[in-house]
Amino acid sequence: MSGWMLALIATAYVACLFAAAWFGDYRGKAFRKRWQPLIYSLSLAVYCTSWTFFGAVGQASENLWSFIPIYLGPILVFVLFWKLLVKLITVSKQENITSIADFIASRHGRSHFMAIMVTLILVIGVLPYIALQLKAIVMGFSQLTNDSWGPDRWSKEDLALAITLTLAVFVIMFGTRKLDATEHQNGIMTAIAFESLIKLSVFLLVGGWVTWMTIDDINLGDVFQRENTDTPIDWFDSILMPTVMAMTAILCLPRQFHVTVVENSSIDDFYRARWLFPAYLLLLALFVVPLALAGNQLLGDAVPGDAYMIELPKMLGSLPVATLAFLGGVSAAISMVIVATLALTTMVSNEILMPLLLRRTNYRNCRENNDFYRFSGLLLTVRRTTIVCLLMMSWVVYRLLGESASLAAIGQMSFSAVAQLAPVLLGSLYVRESNAKAATGGILAGSVVWFFCLVVPVLVNVSWLDSSIVQIGLFGYEWLKPGNLFGLQITETATGATLVALSLNILIYLAGCLYLRPDIEERRQSRKFVDAVLAEDGVFLDVAITVGELEQLASQFVSKNRVHGVIQRFELRNKNKQAEPQLVAAIERLLAGTLGASSARIVMKSLVHGNVALEEVQAMVDEASEVFQFNRELLQGAIEHISMGVSVIDRDLQLVAWNKRYLELFDYPDDLIRVGRSIADVIRHNALNGLCGSGAEEGHVNKRLSYMRDGTAHRSERRRTDGRVIQIQGNPMPGGGFVMTFTDISEFR
Known part of the structure; x- marks a missing residue:
């Protein structure tokens, strides 16, 4: 196929994305209102990049079951640990969180240093992942075109640059129209949902067609015998550790945090997505094994496994199906690049660039005079410039990586980087003693190990660093070799290096939590993050409280009319009747509107149990003093039951x-x-x-x-x-x- 013809087809597809984004922004209000849960669920599938579309088949072609973790990790999180995600979304909405860097910094006393540190780590860690998408698109393009890559034609680097600039235009047009980073990007999310439907439909169509056409050529007995004898499964490297990495990625990848948390408009949408997203992943994994088996037997070692999705239809004589497979991969790659760039841009502009610019003298008058138009123009310029710079940096990384690594290897490198945020992210929600020093120490230690073990060898390969670091170790020390760090030979693989980095990260973080005391602001934030609980979690399911007791308690803080209104919704007239759990939760929500979430929970516990922890007493008084400015009547009522x-x-x-x-x-x-x-x-x-x-x-x-x-x-x-x-x-x-x-x-x- 002519390169220009394929480029024209790809351009037409990108035009469809523009149309979907425009519809979502300007004409899709009624559509979104009806289909929002489905749009939200499909937008979560931005997790499925070209790695899952092309690279999963490539992994399975080398080790039949090694592709499972990339699907299993997210499924485990959504099915078994869904309450963690609910709490993450709840806290982020309460605190007006805009990114994962903002989340971690806000939890630890609104530390600006931590926000900058997390942002830089994520930029360094995610750029290879964006470069992976460029690599996948260029790989597919070269597979389908007959054009040579001579000096009078476009090189692969030129093609990657053209793709990069096109994506920059798309993200700028639809990702920087709104100043508020917490405001939903309806256009982009609609386009991402559209892309998710396309890549799933294409994968099922191509996978089903190839399986049907090659079913007679595959000898399953020979295949499984070879798997059991020649390539025994290394459960740690192939299954266990990659699953852990995938579980952390679904929480910590900037694009996943953005679509899961920032773009969530209702917790009810998440409850539906909790099952729809795992179902999506299972469907996307359906034909991975048949495609890998067919590719191994029909194409052999002459074609890399990452190319099977396109090469198999070509070999079977169907160029249209091969072109369709290419478009599916393009869809998977583009959606990731758009959302990842948008999420990184928010972090870089909000946490690094804007604070620096606003400290400059010539912008002080802008702030003092509340010159909204001048400020908005500055912010938009910063964000648009950041988008272009990030995508150009990704193009540079693409050129550095070249043909040296598979899609899966590059993906694991990024997964390992973002995994270093997981201990602190979880600690932010569940460890009351978490503090900025402990979190900083853990993240930095893990990130340094990740960089040294996984990034330094890449820099050596492109001659940016001396090869002696890899051969004899840093400063000549054998135990400072990337593949033998601390004398541990497991660091020569991405999974082994991740294990060492995470272990050191967790050890330092927990030690810091045990021996370092959080300051006043961190303790205040810990109560907002750790104590945040949804009313639906059933804390008061097993207690006996009468309707009259609830009414008497709530009337101390809000008007009796409002309390009666809540009780009447449950059609309860006998005040001596035991209150239903739903009524208890409704009264708690009513109190939270006046007292704040932490104080409402503590007041309810004081009524139910008669005592509360000392930290909770202080939490209530802190919140009361902030909300009421020591309104004595409310504060007195809040502490009376303790x-x-x-x-x-x-x-x-x-x-x-x-x-x-x-x-x-x-x-x-x-x-x-x-x-x-x-x-x-x-x-x-x-x-x-x-x-x-x-x-x-x-x-x-x-x-x-x-x-x-x-x-x-x-x-x-x-x-x-x-x-x-x-x-x-x-x-x-x-x-x-x-x-x-x-x-x-x-x-x-």
Whole structure:
């Protein structure tokens, strides 16, 4: 086929993408409203790139079952660990997250350094993956054309450059129209869903046709015998570790985070996608083994496995089917490049370029005068420039990689890079002690090992680095060879290097979480991330609460009319009847609108169980002080049900709130405890009555006031003359103030 004819066909296909994107942006509102769950589910299939379309068959041609992990990993996450994704989406929506770099940085005290670090690691790690897509398109083009690559014709590099610039135009036109990075890109998502349908349909059509045409030529007995004798399966390198890498990739790849989290408009869409996306993957894997077997027997070693999808139809005499296979691969590659570039652009512009530009003197007036048009023009220019630069860098990486690596090998290199973010991503949602220093140490350690073991050999191959690093080791040390790092020979493979990098990453991260204390802002963010729970998770399924108790509790924080409105929806008139779990969840959501999610959850737990953890008490007071600016009535009601004594001091060291249990633990005079009372007077009273231990009264007062002024957390125990042992703990609050808790632990002493 003529190269120009094939280029014309590819151009017509890209024009269809433009039409789909335009329809999604300008004419598809009613269509999206009806089919949004399906569009969202299909957009998740951006995970399926040219690696899965061409490269999976290539992997299976070398080791029959080695392709399974790329499908199995995402299926396991969506089927078994779907609550993790629900929590990830929920937190991201609450915090207005725009990217995975923004997510990790926001969780760790909104650390700008972490945002920059994660962005740079992802750019370095994902550029080879984008280059893989260019390689796949050029490979398919060269397979179908009769044109020679002479000096008077386009070279492969020229073709890759033309593809790169075309994709840059597409992403700029439809990916930079909206300034808000959290606003949904309806046009691009519609185009991605369209592409997902195309690549699935093409794969099933081509795979089914080739299987039908070659079924008589395949001797399955000989094939499986050869698999069992000549190429035994290495379960670690072929199945186990690649599955782990695929599981981390579905969470941490920038494009997957973007379509799964940022582009999600309703959690109900995810619940449907939870089953539709795994079904899509199973269909896409249906003909991988037949194609690999047919290619091995009919084409042999003369043709690389990555080329079987196109070469098999050619050999069978059907150029139209081969062209269709090429378009399916183009579809898989283009969708990945578009979304990956869009996600990386958001991170680079938001976390690196815009902060630098806005610090310049000539943009200060723009911010001070709220010059929206000037700012929007700057932001659009930055994003469009970033898109072009990222895609041109991918083209450079494509030229560096050349023909030296298979599609699967390049894909595994990128999977290994993004896997280094997985421990911190999971810790952000489930480890309360996660802090920026621990996260930074873990990510950097893992990324350095990844770069040294997997990227340095590539740079040596293209003569950018001295070959002595690979042959004798860095600085001449044998244990610093990329293929023998720390004396571990497993680092010569991508899976082995990933295992070492992840192990070191997790070890440093967990050690940092154990021995380094999060600062105030990190503790505040941890409560928003770790404690975020959907009402549907059934926390209150096994408790007995009456409708009247729920009504009484909720009425302390919101109007009775609103509470009655919620209860009436469940048609419950008997207030002594046990409340249904759905009603409990509805009341919690109602409280969350006033108290905030963390405080609403804690108030509900205090009603159900009568006690809560100390960290949760502080979480509630922190959130209450932020939302209410110490509105005493709301704050008082929020802490009243807690079984431990609680007192809250504002930044001026004055008492602003306390609960009944606090008064029960201390025999205070009637006129001592009041709003606005200096906490020094309360401490002095306790010291005079021997409740602070031995020593001068003023010494006790000054010591405790210094803790509060300096924001120093402290814990102590006091045995009273009546035999009771009281545990006292104080913690600072963001923006000033202190929360004190007093617990009677006599029965444990």
